Amino acid sequence: xxxxxxxxxxxLAAVFLCLxxxxxxxxxKLFAADAITDTIPGWPPGPSLIYSETAVxxxxxxxxxxxxxxxxxxxxxxxxxxxxxxxxALENSSLTDSVTFTDTACxxxxxxxxxxxxxxxxxxxxxxxxxxxMLESANxxxxxxxxxxxxxxxxxxxxxxxxxxxxxxxxxxxTNASGLHDANHYTTAHDMALIMKYxxxxxxxxxxxxxxxxxxxxxxxxxERTLSTHNAMMVPGDYYYxxxxxxxxxxxxxxxxxxxxxxxxxxxxxxxxxxxxSDGGQSTADTISLMDYGYNNFxxxxxxxxxxxxxxxxxLPNGIDFSSLTVEDTGSDGQTATATYSYQGQYLGAASSxxxxxxxEGENETTLSPSESPSLPExxxxxxxxxxxxxxxxxxxxxxxxxxxxxxAIILGLKKNKKRKKxxx
Numbered sequence: 001x002x003x004x005x006x007x008x009x010x011x012l013a014a015v016f017l018c019l020x021x022x023x024x025x026x027x028x029k030l031f032a033a034d035a036i037t038d039t040i041p042g043w044p045p046g047p048s049l050i051y052s053e054t055a056v057x058x059x060x061x062x063x064x065x066x067x068x069x070x071x072x073x074x075x076x077x078x079x080x081x082x083x084x085x086x087x088x089a090l091e092n093s094s095l096t097d098s099v100t101f102t103d104t105a106c107x108x109x110x111x112x113x114x115x116x117x118x119x120x121x122x123x124x125x126x127x128x129x130x131x132x133x134m135l136e137s138a139n140x141x142x143x144x145x146x147x148x149x150x151x152x153x154x155x156x157x158x159x160x161x162x163x164x165x166x167x168x169x170x171x172x173x174x175t176n177a178s179g180l181h182d183a184n185h186y187t188t189a190h191d192m193a194l195i196m197k198y199x200x201x202x203x204x205x206x207x208x209x210x211x212x213x214x215x216x217x218x219x220x221x222x223x224e225r226t227l228s229t230h231n232a233m234m235v236p237g238d239y240y241y242x243x244x245x246x247x248x249x250x251x252x253x254x255x256x257x258x259x260x261x262x263x264x265x266x267x268x269x270x271x272x273x274x275x276x277x278s279d280g281g282q283s284t285a286d287t288i289s290l291m292d293y294g295y296n297n298f299x300x301x302x303x304x305x306x307x308x309x310x311x312x313x314x315x316l317p318n319g320i321d322f323s324s325l326t327v328e329d330t331g332s333d334g335q336t337a338t339a340t341y342s343y344q345g346q347y348l349g350a351a352s353s354x355x356x357x358x359x360x361e362g363e364n365e366t367t368l369s370p371s372e373s374p375s376l377p378e379x380x381x382x383x384x385x386x387x388x389x390x391x392x393x394x395x396x397x398x399x400x401x402x403x404x405x406x407x408x409a410i411i412l413g414l415k416k417n418k419k420r421k422k423x424x425x
Contacts, residue, residue: 036068040344044297044317047289053256053276056189057290059300060197060262060269062349064315066294071190074171075275078250079114079137080192080260081179084160085145086130086208087199092149092159095127095204104153105144108178113139122221130204131214134248135227142178153177164191167198181254189273196260196271200246209246210234232284233261239284241291249280257283263291268300268315303341303351312351314341 035046046067054075057067065071101118109115114137118124124132126148132141146156153176160174169191175182199205212234216225231247232239247261257277263270272290277283303312306322316322325341325348340350 034069036070037066037346040346042317042320042344043346044293044319047286047293050274050286050289051277051282052274052286054189055274055286055290056193056272057294058193058197058271058273059294059298059315060200060271061300062313062315063194063197064348065190065346066270066298066315066317067290068190071193071273072171072188074186074188075258076181076185076252076255077179077187077192077275078181078252078255078258079179080248080250080258080273081174081177081185081187082133082137082142082250083192083199083248083260084163084174084195085142085156085177086134086205087195087202088156088159088163089126089130089133089145089149090202090204091163093126095125095130097126097148099124099126099129099144099148101140101144102147105140105147108140108143108180109138113180115140116216116225116227117222118144119221122219124216124219128216130208131211131227132216132225134209135211135214135229137230137248137250139178139180143176146177164195167194169194179250179252179255181252189275192260192273192275193271196246196262196273200262200269200271206246209248231261232280233263233287239281239288241288249283251280259283259287261287261291265295266299268295268298270294303349307351310339310351310353312349314349314351316348317343 035050037043038045046069050069052069054070054073055067056065056069056071058065101120101122101124103120106118106120109117116132116136116138118138118140126145129141129145129148132138133145143153146153150156150159156177157174160177161172164172164174164187169187172187172191172195173184174187175185179185209231212229214227216227218224229235230249231244232249233241233244233247241261241263243263243265245262245264247259249260250258255276257280258275259273259277259280261272263272270291272287272294274283274286274290277286297318298315299318301314301316301322303310303314314322314325320343325343326345328340328342330338330340330350337353338350339353341348
């Protein structure tokens with residue numbers, strides 16, 4: 001083999017190996033959605049490393065979006081589904097209801113599934129079931145709650161979807177109460193934040209999800225069970241985050257790791273949702289990064305302190321003054337006028353006023369300055385980014401094939417050279 005051919009082969013092999021290692025090491029990160037909020041002029045830049053495929057950070061009282069990374073992109077939820085299961089159950093049953101487990105539900109109590117090993121014929125209260133649902137993420141309990149409330153899991157899923165639509169979800173469809181994988185069972189980070197925003201208004205939900213340990217007394221078929229929360233941010237340890245009061249993790253092979261978390265600091269409640277993380281450690285680390293980002297770069301401001309006669313709150317990013325916000329008059333019901341506040345089209349909060357006067361024709365007048373730009377958050381258009389991602393992978397595939405073909409051609413050429421040398425001999 002000539003020295004020139006040896007060098008050429010080594011170079012091609014090195015390039016091919018580097019390309020393969022780059023793609024294998026982080027294709028999700030290379031082509032993952034960028035944070036849309038980072039493109040807003042003057043907006044505090046988000047954390048540089050958020051590995052979850054999609055994420056959202058919402059301020060709970062206003063619904064303002066502080067961070068948006070593909071928040072409207074559909075993903076599988078896994079067990080964060082159970083937040084909606086708990087909501088529907090709490091609104092359609094009593095905590096003292098007796099729940100008798102069936103063969104249908106207990107069929108899910110198999111190795112590999114989160115469970116409490118409930119047995120057919122075993123009786124628990126709805127309250128005990130809800131603790132098992134939210135602390136231990138028991139899948140057979142989720143199914144039995146659905147059967148108890150609606151008669152079947154399919155009927156319960158219909159109730160879940162109706163509630164999701166009522167809350168304002170636009171890209172969510174549930175097919176079961178547990179979050180076990182189904183191709184037609186999906187949601188988005190934004191929709192899950194809306195669901196959690198609704199859920200934490202229920203005191204029973206807060207009590208259950210804020211509990212670290214709970215004991216189910218011995219039943220007619222099982223001994224005492226002690227349940228513990230799976231929310232690492234509420235438990236003293238490496239991932240503990242001060243102010244965390246509610247949340248739910250999830251995980252399946254198809255969904256990856258998902259996590260919904262609520263925290264309260266500095267009189268501001270934040271909801272963070274991350275989806276399609278590599279594992280629980282990564283989803284928790286991403287959540288902590290986003291929570292820190294929220295508390296370090298935003299503040300909840302009372303509109304009354306800035307604008308007399310108005311009652312409400314807005315979230316102000318660091319470096320942005322209240323006077324620079326756009327105000328849009330959103331109408332009046334005859335007694336109160338309402339207004340929304342935004343910055344660069346990004347919704348930040350709303351307020352209402354009873355300080356009105358009527359003109360000579362009896363029409364309501366307000367002192368609000370209407371804006372010409374929309375103030376409510378809009379869904380992100382991810383089609384261009386998705387096309388770019390697909391094209392990028394296609395280019396990598398073509399380049400890889402070209403390099404591989406080059407290597408093969410060189411090897412074949414070397415073999416021909418050897419044959420020629422043999423003939424000359």
